[in-house]
Amino acid sequence: MTDLTAMPAVVDSQSRSLFKRGERTRRRHAAEKRFRMIGLAAVIFGILALFGLLGSILNNGASSFRQTYITLDIHLDPAKLDKTGDRDPEALRKLTTFSYQPLIKMALDALVEGKGVSVEGLTSKDLEGMISKEAPAELRRFVLAHPSRIGETVTFAFLADGRIDGYYKGRVTMATAELDRNVTPEQLRLADKLKDAGVLATRFNWSFLTAPDASDTRPEAAGLGVAILGSAYMMLIVLVLSLPIGVAASIYLEEFAPRNRLTDVIEVNIANLAAVPSIVFGILGLAVFINYAGLPQSAPIVGGLVLTLMTLPTIIIATRAALKAVPPSIREAALGVGASKMQAIFHHVLPLAAPGILTGTIIGLAQALGETAPLLLIGMVAFVREFPAAPPGGFFDPASALPVQVYNWTQRGDPAFIERASGAIIVLLVFLIIMNLGAIFLRRRFERRW
């Protein structure tokens, strides 16, 4: 009011027209527009951040699903592999991968000669370096599995060395090869010639999803097999433990709990556990499950237990919301025809709340799948090459987990592992997307509104 009465004195009469804006109004409207623009900019920033994050990972990791292979005809020379000639599996097993290396070398020499693709200045060590160090092991596995084929000539597609592979993915160039001890420009030139000859090709790499991890010097062979299996085991444990416990706890708190101090304490505890940093759960796992209870390190059972404790609050909160959403008339109708309270809940309320409970469970599992920090503390970061056995015994075998494998790869020297880590993230995100789509589907398809 005071503004209005004071204004006529200072503002000239023209600007008071409704059709012409005064200086002050213009300023206020400009401020309004600015504010709005800032808001829009913030929204755009948020969306760009999402796309930048996903784009950077996709950009770096998509290439890890393709790998360069070199096709070689290997003559499985009986003189080298089985001197006695009786194909005794024990004797074959004694032969280490060192004995297989010459076979590959011979095949490479024959290849270079046969195709006429020799490159000046290429030493024989360089030639051997074209093929992954994993190749002799692969060859040995094949021979042990098929001893009868010794003496034949078998065609193999071996992984090319990580640097050669990097050449076709843009990580390695002629210029960097000059400076790199691990690769020479001659090797790259030979690779180009082999590619023209159709011997070297880049194609989809299934072994990235199925093979176990590999050591620092052979990034091309590193795969996610053990990590995916370990994560699957942990999710199984989390599901089996946290779903029944979470649902039971929610039923008690939502349907039976009297309003007293114990109930309050439980409620406060659940709310707080949901906000405890995940690394603290890792410390708990280390102190209680490993040090006190003596469970083995790096085992899916410990990871599963820790993740169960972390997931419980999520599941309890979702389940309670689902139970609350079932209208009281359902309970009253059941009680009215003579059901006990327990029967009303287990026969009527729980089935109706099931879609909501499952949705919450899937979201909780998705969270647990991506959790890394607590798993670092319980030793999941160890280098594991052996696949864990079938459950339940396998729950106690060392294993890795998807997010931990990502961390593990980022800690290694070879830049090829960064590509692998990004590829592993893509696999992780695909699993998360599938789980979340499942949750959305369940919600759309089965959730009822009253």
Add this chain to the structure above:
Amino acid sequence: MTPGILAIIVLVLTVAGYFLGRQRALALAKREGVRLHSLPSHYGQAVALFTAVPALLLMGAWLFLQPLLLENQVSSQIPDSVIPEGGARSLVMADVRRIADGMDRLVGSGGLNEDDLSSMRADFSNIRGRLAEVGVALGSDVEPAVFEAAKSYRSIAGTSTLLRNIAVIAVALGFGFLAWRQVRPAMRARNVSETFIRSLLIGSSLVAILTTFGIVTSLLFETIHFFRLYPASEFFFSTVWNPQFRGGSDLGVLPLLWGTFYVSFVALLLAVPIGLMIAIYLAEYSGKALRSFAKPAIEILAGIPTIVYGLFALITVGPFLRDWIAQPLGLGSSSSSVLTAGLVMGIMLIPFVSSLSDDVINAVPQAMRDGSYGLGATQSETIRKVIMPAALPGIVGAILLAASRAIGETMIVVMGAGAAARLGLNPLEAMTTVTVKIVSQLTGDTEFASPETLVAFALGLTLFVFTLGLNILALYIVRKYREQYE
């Protein structure tokens, strides 16, 4: 017999109990010509519950207590003379466990039978070599006393496992049989089984309390242990963090706390204004189409695992800041820095701030907006002068929750902030945080005797106290200052 097989046996007994109980109820009712008090399945349920639950509880308790008792028993057998200078009893105990495990494997692989084992003596036979054959590597040759302790460890463990198996099956059979005997048509089976189920439900909800109890005791216990080895005043007030494996470390928490708060501050500096503006824009300005796309898109950011953010910091943001800002300005040369971790963490926190604030802003009644417009205020004036003050407690709560997330966040700082403990102001330098040091002190081979390892528990407790405090403060502010409309 492993616990898994034992559990399966108990489950088989349980199923059998269900059918036997049900059948007995029906048979008795038919014979006596009376009606059952409850449905037949309730009788089965009661028997099944009495078979399974006490046995499984006993098994759980046994699994939990056995290591503790075993440790005490065997540890007293180890003479002080075999404990190496400056080492700890727990180290020797770890050896004992490894040797015992190796002996199990030796027997399992058929290289040895039980009689050989009991006559084996550490001073004559090459224990270390034989254990190495089955994949148990020992650091040094085995002392006779340690070997004897390992033998008795193994025999006590064996006896205890046997006793456990017998006890669990006996309890399952005993309670099951008693319950089965109780079954008669007049038995109030439904009430019995429902009371039982109800106590199981209560038990499940106590898991939350147990977890908190476990966290607090394990942290407190080891922290006290740490302060016995390392003075608390040094820990809290020293400005040097320099752990040494050979002892004589400086373990001051201040540089770590400084790094934690610095990174969190940078993160909040990004997340709070942007998150708030997103919430305002989506709640007050945006059309339906934009909102239905942007809100879920931004909430996806909250669902992405933090390892993804960590990798983003490591391979994209870090090198970008180093090459375009730090090096041209001569402020630093490392790709991991406070700014890297802070910016990436800020992106992670945006959805926490925005979606909570969005809810709070939407909860402000429309009448207040209409009143403000009626007085001639523009939309932005209404938001700043009317809606913000009304929504402030909720927004402060959201910011505090985001801050507690930032302090406890691990993977982003492990991969983006660096490992050098430093008290500095330059945001383009690497610094380290409490969570990074917890990870680095506890990963790898951990032996719980040195202050260098135990300090992680003190750090964990510090972290727990800070985040808990922030959460409680946030809840308090939201409750206390919440404006109640209508």
